[in-house]
Amino acid sequence: MFTTEDDETSGPIVPAGLHLAPIGRRALGLLLDQILVVVPVFGGFLAFGFNPKEAVTDTRAVWFVVATTSLSLIYETVAVWRWQRTLGKLATGTVVVSIVDGGPIGFTRSVQRSLVPTTVSAIPQVGMFLGIGVYALALFHPLRQGLHDRAAGSLVVRARHKAHGQP
Numbered sequence: 001m002f003t004t005e006d007d008e009t010s011g012p013i014v015p016a017g018l019h020l021a022p023i024g025r026r027a028l029g030l031l032l033d034q035i036l037v038v039v040p041v042f043g044g045f046l047a048f049g050f051n052p053k054e055a056v057t058d059t060r061a062v063w064f065v066v067a068t069t070s071l072s073l074i075y076e077t078v079a080v081w082r083w084q085r086t087l088g089k090l091a092t093g094t095v096v097v098s099i100v101d102g103g104p105i106g107f108t109r110s111v112q113r114s115l116v117p118t119t120v121s122a123i124p125q126v127g128m129f130l131g132i133g134v135y136a137l138a139l140f141h142p143l144r145q146g147l148h149d150r151a152a153g154s155l156v157v158r159a160r161h162k163a164h165g166q167p
Contacts, residue, residue: 018102018157020144021094026156030135032088037075041067065122073118081110085159093159099143105154113152 045064046052079086084095084104096113098105105113121131138146143155 018097018155018160021092021156021158023139023144025092025094025158026135026138026144029086029088029092029094032091033076033086034072036087037072038068041071065127069118069122072121073114076114076118077107077110080105080113081107089156094156095159096154097157099145099153099155102155102157105152109152109154113148113154116148116151117146 041064044067045060050060076086079089080096081104083090084097089095096105096110097103098109117131117134120134121127123130134147136146138144138149141150143149145155149155
C-alpha cells in the first residue's frame, strides 16, 4: 500500500535474503495498530456509560489499561501467528519473520513477541515510556530489532510481492 518501486530493492538484506523494513514503515504500522486497539476499547467504555467529560478515576484508568493491554496482546499474537502481520503491517507492506529462516515465527514466539511491549507498557507511571523504549531500540540495532523482536527471534521485513502471472 505504501510502497514504491525503488523502495522494494533498497535497504539491508538479512540472511534469509529478505529486505529489512524501514523504521518509518514500522512506526506507521505500530501507530495504525495502536489506533485499531484503543478505539474499540474507548468505544466499549462509552457504551458502558463512561462520559469523557467526567473525571477519570483510578479504577477507570486501571480498567482502561487492562482492556487495552489484553486486546493488544490478543490482537498482536493472533495476527502475527496466523498471518505474519497485523493490519498495520499489512497497510505498510511489512511482515514478521523468523531470523533463522525467514519463515513464520509460530504461536509461542508470537506470544513472546507480543508480551514484551504489552507488559512493560502496563507498568503504572512509566509504562508508556518503557513501551516506546521497547520499539526505539530498533533504531540502534543493525538488524532493526526492538527488544520484542530479540526476545522472539524475529525480524520485520518488507512483504514480498508476487509477479504478474504467478499464483
